[in-house]
Amino acid sequence: MDYYSSIKELLINNEITKKAKDYSKNRSDINARYNVGKLLYEAGKHYGEGIIKDYSKRLIFEVDKQYNERTLRRIRQLYILFDNQKWSPLATKLSYSHYVELLPFKDINKIKYYIYVCEKYNLSRNELRVRIKNKEYERLGEETRNKIINKENVQLVDTIKYPILVKNSYDTEEISERMLQKLILENIEDFLIELGEGYSFIRSEYKIKIGNRYNYIDTLLYNIKYNCYVVIELKVTELKKEHIGQIEVYMNYIDEHVKDINQNKTIGIIIVKENDKFVIRYRSDDRIVAREYELI
Numbered sequence: 001m002d003y004y005s006s007i008k009e010l011l012i013n014n015e016i017t018k019k020a021k022d023y024s025k026n027r028s029d030i031n032a033r034y035n036v037g038k039l040l041y042e043a044g045k046h047y048g049e050g051i052i053k054d055y056s057k058r059l060i061f062e063v064d065k066q067y068n069e070r071t072l073r074r075i076r077q078l079y080i081l082f083d084n085q086k087w088s089p090l091a092t093k094l095s096y097s098h099y100v101e102l103l104p105f106k107d108i109n110k111i112k113y114y115i116y117v118c119e120k121y122n123l124s125r126n127e128l129r130v131r132i133k134n135k136e137y138e139r140l141g142e143e144t145r146n147k148i149i150n151k152e153n154v155q156l157v158d159t160i161k162y163p164i165l166v167k168n169s170y171d172t173e174e175i176s177e178r179m180l181q182k183l184i185l186e187n188i189e190d191f192l193i194e195l196g197e198g199y200s201f202i203r204s205e206y207k208i209k210i211g212n213r214y215n216y217i218d219t220l221l222y223n224i225k226y227n228c229y230v231v232i233e234l235k236v237t238e239l240k241k242e243h244i245g246q247i248e249v250y251m252n253y254i255d256e257h258v259k260d261i262n263q264n265k266t267i268g269i270i271i272v273k274e275n276d277k278f279v280i281r282y283r284s285d286d287r288i289v290a291r292e293y294e295l296i
Helices: 003-020 022-047 051-062 069-085 096-102 108-121 125-133 142-149 177-186 188-195 241-257 277-281
Strands: 164-166 199-210 213-223 228-234 264-272 288-295
Touching: 003 022, 003 051, 022 051, 022 069, 022 096, 051 069, 069 096, 096 108, 096 125, 108 125, 108 142, 164 177, 164 188, 177 188, 177 213, 177 228, 188 199, 199 241, 213 241, 228 241, 241 264, 241 277, 241 288, 277 288
Parallel strands: 164 288, 228 264, 264 288
Antiparallel strands: 199 213, 213 228
């Protein structure tokens, strides 16, 4: 079989399609590269690994300079990935540029996870890069990752990252609770992504009246997906048992005075500098969770 001629024809037709038919260029690009990868794989079995270098030299001259050895190896890797998993790349909505970001990973579950979030949230390549850089996959528990990959139901608290990353515009590692709150509000969209999906911001310093005294919830959110309010309390210290009691009071207040009968009970998230697994272990309400923050 003349593998080179077949590869060259596929790549040329793909370049033409990308220029002429914008609506189908992504599917054409993925399909063409997958088929080229298959031919490269088969050619390598017949003629050895050196065929990549040979084909690259010819394709750079005859088709486009983008088809260097590195690109051809990635294209072959794309085919191997999907062939080994018995998938078709056309079954996803990702572009080839997305896959370029994922191909270096050896963990197939990590690849599956990022394919899932790219499809669910329509992530661009740059948005995917940010999530990879921030180690989003690694900051989820193994059980949560498996649920997401297998498209099983997850609970609201499952998708809260650990630790929660907070962009730091201050030239110091030691900050106050007020400073931490300001940093979160400055990047509220990023903060909500750190918590998971379905969150909407209601208000910071949410005022409530308990007896004759006013109290202020650091941040009040609402989760549309889980149909509940979410109380956020910020602490720049180690988690303490009194933090549990404080947020529990606020949660009960929201349940009694704010939430409707058709809404689920309020969730509480304590964001701390350092967690204490024993304090959180012996809490009386499983709706309360604690997460460490990390300034980046």
